[in-house]
Amino acid sequence: MKHIQIIKSACLIIMFISSSSYAISIAEARHLWSRTGFSQTELLINNHQDMSRVDAIKSILDMTLYTPPLKSLPEFDNAIYSALKSKNISKKEKQKIKKNNIKKDKKILQSWWYEQILSTTNPLQEKMTVFWHNHFTSDLQKVFAPYMFKQNQIFRQNALGNFEDMLYQFMHDPAIHYYLDNIKNKKQNPNENLARELLELFTLGEGDHYSEQDIKNIAKSITGYRINFKNQKLDFKKRQHDNSFVTIFASSGSYTIDGVLRLILSHPKTAEFITEKLWREFISENPDKHEVKRISEKFRESGYEIKLLISDLLHSEHFWEKQNYDSLIKSPFDLLTSTAYLLKIDKSDTNKLPSLLANAGQKLFFPPDVRGWRGSTYWLSTELIIARKKMLKKYIKKVIKLNKKTNPKYSSILSERLTSKRQFFAVGEAIPRKITKPIDKLIYLLMNDKYNFK
Amino acid sequence: MKRRDFIKTVAYSSMLSPGLSWSKQKSKNKYLILIELKGGNDGLNTVVPYNDKLYYSKRPGINIPTDKVIKLDRQIGLHPSLTSLADLYKQGELSIIQNVGYPKPNKSHFTSIDIWERASRNKRSNGWLYELFDKNNTARLIDSIVFSGSTGLFRGPKSNFIKIKTISSFIKEAKLLENETTISNPNNKNQQYLINSNNLIKKVANELLNKTSNTKWGSLANKTPLDRQLSQVSELINTNIDIPVLKVAIGGFDTHADQPESHYELLKELNNSVASISNYLKAKNLWNNTLIMTYSEFGRRISENGNNGTDHGEASCMFCTGGMVNGGIYGGKLDLSNTHKDNLIYKIDYRDIYATLERNWFNVENTTLPNSSLKFI
CATH class of the missing domain: 1.10.1900 (c-terminal domain of poly(a) binding protein)
Structure with a gap:
């Protein structure tokens, strides 16, 4: 018996070593590529035969700690937002600001992120920024653009960094306190909204491992935080803080945000x-x-x-x-970024992207609710299946039109770009020979049902 | 026996008698319209216990003043924006079911609506209506169209519903799917899902195209998102298409702060849309074939929270209206003195309402739930 066990585990070890140190196949390269946000495409396409799994993964994760945004950061007139929250402003003035500035700033912010997504040299970092945005949700419908931008930067800076750091920064940043009503959470009148979602959605996940009493006690512990609209920071008002002795996950004490997060992180x-x-x-x-x-x-x-x-x-x-392989459903964001890679666009009309993505079910900065986009088959609801095809069609038409204007040879560039390897990376098969025009080739790839999967 | 009851008995017996094949051919289909109030509707400010001092002392900032309440009896009345619902009540066509909830209430939006939609706490069970139609082998192409909100009621291994924005845009856009679906791994459940959905869309689009070729869209009120959904619903009912459940939703009921203004607008939107669809269906003589029901994931805390809002609560109220409804107030009195952590304690399990719908509305043979004594229809 023992011998067999030893031989068995030896075999397993050998198998493991062999499979992870051998060169990866093109199918494996494609799998890794499609799951990691279309990172390091050229390297995987051209060099996979020289790379083991370990090498390939390393090539994707070994990028600089943090890649700062390429596009210059959006600028907002902060005075307007603090004016909006001050007491000596008339209703008329408020309406004017809302009409002239707020809408515009929302658009600026969205366009900025789309440009950043399409131009980044670190796609995995952007993919993870979207992931954290969908995990620690906030909604531009409710939260002002400059605040959403600041929060977005926290997600980007820590996208592949440290979760603990990100959680602390996120909870000391005004956006979430505004979004989940914690600025209204007072000693005399607790508001449980943030406390509940902090446990249920952001850290522990729903279940028996915490109680309603834990939520009530966390709500108490995170009272007293207010937004300073002048410097756009979170202030701690000791007077409005409930410092009573409470029990959270069987630990007793008087806590603030940091204490609560310590307990959560040790769980x-x-x-x-x-x-x-x-x-x-x-x-x-x-x-x-x-x-x-x-x-x-x-x-x-x-x-x-x-x-x-x-x-x-x-x-x-x-x-x-x-x-x-090909078992996960691409989000609209995934569809768009993989398409942008195929098109190798120089110019793109990012103004239209938010509405295109909204129709396909994923307008960035506007999650459906605090739980974010559900993903998986939700992307293939009868409503969205069609919408995502429409999104891709509209998008490539726009891009091609725009690029043809500045570069008459764009069609032939596109044609050269759609090599058989890239076709394989896109849908796992080659385009039939009878399809010859570059635009038709592209439509064949993007309208292919296999293009929905990653 | 009241006249209304007599008509109902006749209607029931004709529906239940088997040999009448002519009536089957000419019969009009029945429709359940579900309106989901997303976010957790505040039942106590919807159906107000205006005679209860506790109500006013626990809600000093957000209560509905006694003189504003539309009084239904000596205890309760409706929120002032619900004027048309009050009219329906007077005509005996609105039932109000109070104190609806379930044991060990969950206060998460997502978990609680999930419990409502599965008719169970078991996260693996199918949606309530999926199970019901599956057990009764209805062999329809689809059992439901969802215009907005969650689709959990219909969740199950086979797709038996579609979710769309408008009928006409759906028919038009379904043409994008004309080619055969190709996939690489038929054993994968997500890929299988795509094939099934593609096939379903093509078939349903075809059926809708045939049925609605003479429909003139947009003849109803078209002011609010709920109006737009319900006008689609009413035109669809007018075609007599065999799709028994039509679901719509209105969001924004998660009123943690500044509740009075937003809740007023939300209930007004609900009231006006229901008024407009009921008028339309009455004019078309379809009101007796339609049942409209509202539901929400939970009610709200009895005491206000100090931001002029209310936090997540437990039991709440539901509305049911239609030509076949036994108008009245069900579910017992509101009790604000005997409570569970500042929440109303449920007296009616929501599954009792489902049970009544299964037997008295869908008239199915194989029910999924034990009998209920709640005869609001």
Whole structure:
């Protein structure tokens, strides 16, 4: 018996070593490419035969710690926003500001992000920025543009960094306190909105591992935070803070935000919840409980290093199982970014992108509710299946028209670009020979039902 | 026996008698219109216990003043914006079910609406209506059209509903799917989902095109999002298409702050849209074939929260209206003194309402729930 066990585990070790040190196939390269936000495309297309799994994953994760935005940052007139919140402003003036500035700023902010997404040299970082935006939701409908922008920068700076840092920064940033009514949470009149979502959606995930009493006590502990609309920071008003002695997850004390976050971060469920959510993003819709637990423990022990967590997920045997290829549904964001790569656009009309994505169900900065976009088959509802095809059609028409104006040779550039390898990366097959015109080739790829998967 | 009851009995018996094949051919289909009030509607400011001092002492800032309440009896009355619902009540066509909830209430929007839609706490069970139609083998192309809001009621392994914005745009856009669906891995459930959805869309678009070729869209009120959804619904009912459930939604009921203004607008939107669709259906002689029901994931806390709003609560009220409704107030009295952590304690399990719908509205043989004594229809 023992011998067999030893031989078995030896075989497993050998198999593991062999599969991870051998060169990856083009199918494996495509799988890794499509799951990591279309990062390092050229490298994977051209050099996969020289790369092992470890090399390939390293090539994607080994980018600089943080890639600052390429596009110059959007500028907002902050005085207007503090005026809007001051007491000595007339209703008429308020209406005027709302009409002239607020709408415009919302558009500026959205366009800025789309330009950033389409021009970034670090697509995985942008993909993760969208991921965190969908995890720690806030809505531009309710929260002013400059505040949403600041929050967005927190997600970008920590996208592949440290979860603990991100959580602290996020909870000390005004946007979420405005979005979930915590600026109205007072000692005399607690408001539980942020306390509840902090546990249910942002850290522990819903379940029996916390109680209604925990929520009430956290709500008490995070009273007294107010937005200073002049410097756009979060102030702590000691007088409005409830410093009474409370019990949270069986620990007793008098807490503020930092104390609450410490308790949350020392709860093992937090790492598990985040690991499972990222498993669904990168591997499959069927997380393996034991593997999630193992990886989440490493994540927690590392002090919540996100890049390490993603690296562990990509190295997991589950990631490379053939049945997981093309098993996840691309979000509209995924569709758009993979298409932008195929088109290799120089010019793009980003003004139209928000409405295109909105029709396909994912208008960035405007999540459907505090839980964010649900993903998976929600993207393929009868309503959205059609809308995403429409989005792609409109988008390529616009891009082609725009680029033809400035570059008459754009058609032939496009044609050269659609090499057989790129066709394979797009849909896992070649375009039939009878299709010859570049635009038709492109439409064949993008309207192909296989293009919906990653 | 009241005249209305007599008519109802006759209507029921003709529906239940088997041998009348002529009536089957000519019969008009029945429709359940569901209006989801997203965010957790504040039941206590919708149906107001205006005679209860506790109501006013616990809600000093957001209460509905006694003189503004549209009084229905000596205890309760409607929010002042619900004038048309009050008219329907007077005509015996509105039932108000109070104190609706379920044991061990969950206060998460998502979990609670999930519990409502599955008729169960088990996260693996199918949607309530999916299960009902599946058990009764109705063999329709689809059982429902969802115009807005969540689709959990119809969740199950096979697609039996579509979610769309408008009928005409759906028919037009379905043409984008003309080619055969090609996929790489038929064993994958997401890829399978796409194939099924594509096939379904093509078939349903065809059926809708045939049925609505003479429909003139946009003849109804068209001011609000709910108006726009319900005008689609009413035109569809007018075609007598065999799709028994039509679902719409209106969002914004999560009134944690500054509730009075926003709640007034929301209820006004609801009131006006229901008025407009009921007038239309009455004029077309279709009111007896239609049942409109509102629901929401939970009610709100009894005491206001100090931001002129209310936090997530427990039991709440529901409206049911239509030609076949036994108008009245169900579910017992509102009790603000005997409460659960400042919440109304439920007296009516929401599944009792489902049970009544299964037997008295859908008239199905295989029900999914135990019998209920709640005879609001």
